[in-house]
Amino acid sequence: MRCRSARWRLHSAAISSSSAAGLWSACCNSIPQIQAYIDCRSNLGLQRPCGTVLNRLALKQDLEMTDAHASINPTEIPAEIDRWNWGAFLLNWVWGVGNNTFIALLTLIPGVGVVMIFVLGAKGSRWAWRNGRWDSIAHFKRVQRQWAIWAVVVWLGFITLWVGLLGGIFFFLKHSDAYQLGASRLQASAEAAELLGSPITTGIPVGAINITGATGHAVLSFSATGPKAAGRIFLEALKKDGVWSLKTMTLKVDGRVSVIDLLGDSRVELETSRRRLVAIPCDQVATFYFAFV
Structure with a gap:
């Protein structure tokens, strides 16, 4: 009985909205009823609700993400992300290609590259924010943190390899x-x-x-x-x-x-x-x- 009541409220809300905007408003306002209807049928062991109800719920979530992305202005640099970028500093041009910041390719030019590495560390976060598509500030910080972690892993592996190589050479010379x-x-x-x-x-x-x-x-x-x-x-x-x-x-x-x-x-x-x-x-x-x- 409760499932029928929840379903009837959903149906009435959808019919009473003749325009597209009204339909969307009704759908948004009916999200708790949609979820209650889904949970009710699941608890009773009944078949999953029709695709229309699920599509409305998915549409609501998609539009919420779109609105959140649209609210981000890439020209405005949030103060909390305007800081030193270790991923850009340590991986330079590799990081630049992955973050659509192709000015990082200047690090491949002899002479200029040494200076450009420090420029990337200082301004890399600004450029990545403007050139990328980010869902939120938290999303941006999470991705840049992953770049920094992988940069440290790569450099530690590189240093370990060279230390092992030099140690092997000195061992060979010492015992020659x-x-x-x-x-x-x-x-x-x-x-x-x-x-x-x-x-x-x-x-x-x-x-x-x-x-x-x-x-x-x-x-x-x-x-x-x-x-x-x-x-x-x-x-x-x-x-x-x-x-x-x-x-x-x-x-x-x-x-x-x-x-x-x-x-x-x-x-x-x-x-x-x-x-x-x-x-x-x-x-x-x-x-x-x-x-x-």
Whole structure:
């Protein structure tokens, strides 16, 4: 009975409105009755109401959203959104394309781009508000907050990737045979011990190592610190037939102009694969001395 009463009130309100404006006004005023009618039939386990009733309810909601959007003036910048935009600052041109702010593409121009990044951070919210279609201020703030969150995620991932890459490079250089050979020669050098003191500690090497099969070439430098002084080692090493040898190795002590040659006439080798038996000819007679190197 209550369902019939609610339905009759809806029907009467719709018929009594002859004009389109009157029909809409009646529909708007009848929203509580529409909802009550839907809830009544659902509670009684009856079939859902006809499409006309549901369409009126949907039409009411759509027009409310349209009116809310129409009430927003994009030329007026609300004070609560006129603030620094982290999404625009960190993602610059990507953020610009996503927010119809194509002036952000200026960040791709060398020189201008550095300045434009800070301009986007300061004025990005203004431009995004004017160039986009926003349902409300809350909608705008929610979207810009998501841009800022994704910007932080992207930059953290980028930094983590680079830190891992650099850490892997330094680990490889630190454990390379060329570096180990130079560090061993430094520890065995009496001249280095006299200048720097003992014990001598070495730092992380920097440089380049190229290896192709049994051959290779390395140019490295690393710090050397002792109780008396500190300096820097510069070395060049070659790999031939699987054996690394030092071509040059010098020590530059801090505060001194001169550079000390730590090799002189000596030749230091490090065999990376295995120890080999080498035959060394002694003279013109077919006699050989054998030695392990």
